[in-house]
Amino acid sequence: MSDERFEQRLGQAARDYHAPGEVPRDAMWAAIDAARRGQAGAAPPAPRRRPVARVPWLAAAGIAAVLAIGVAIGRWTARLPGGALPAQGIAGVPTAGDPAVGDTMRPTELPHNVAARAADAPGHRPDRPGSGVARRAARPDAAPTLARAPRGRSASAAERV
């Protein structure tokens, strides 16, 4: 059978497939009209506030502002001496560097302090360059070692002081 003939017969046969009867116009219109009246009678929806996330430029501006403030703070603190906040004394409160304070506020006897004072003592034989305590004491940013007591020659130097 040719395609054309098949399609012709197929179309004819398919006309009976789900063949609609009379259109129930008025019944459907009554339902549609009632639905429309119901919608018209219903309270209008309250105007919604647009969430911030739905305004992309506003969210982007907020993020940019936070970043700019962060960068500014970072640069400002980096320009300060030592890269930290200024060590300003509180008005009226003596500090360790104050000569009036004397020995009462001498810093704790930390290993590098001890080594430094030993080096200043008369008749002191300096440590070999590169030796542990001397190297640590010479370094201004050396972290104080609180957990361990000084050992070896440096320890004996500290005892002599």
Place this chain on the structure above:
Amino acid sequence: MTGALVEQARDLRVDERTLIDRVLAGDAGAARALYDAHVDRVYRLAYRLAGDEDLARDCTQDAFVRAFERLADFRGASSLATWLHSVTVSTTLNALRKRKRWWAREAPLEAADGIGRVGRQAEPDLKHRLAGAIDALPEIYRTVFLMYDVEGFTHEEIGGALGVPVGTSKARLSTARAKLRQALADFAGDWAS
């Protein structure tokens, strides 16, 4: 007044845009005129797709309610009829998918309940075979086949209603026919005579 408007709308003497503007202005007569001008084709389309009177009525009503709701958004890029058919197809296919899901859950119980009471025909005739073959078509092919071969829509109208190019509509029709031909191969001899 309503009767006169219906006549005007049917004969396309009233400009579509004017009718829409009147509906939007709250003219109930214009709304009824718009409905009457399109309801026959919308209902037929819904019925062909749904195959059930109640479902076809529900889908037609839903389609018109939605269309009236969104009428202000209609910009006239296509004809009002094409736009209405698009809403109808979408509403009906959604309803069918929902029903299919429901059947998938409920059918096993009902089938078990009906064992021994409903006899099956040993060999369905052509009409039943054709109906079964059309039902078995995938949705995209079935819709185009029913719109073109059964309801007489053009490929341009189908493309507009389904939101696909004309070529796609033609290709889907061709595939649908090929599948039906394959399914009805047993009847080729009867049709040749």
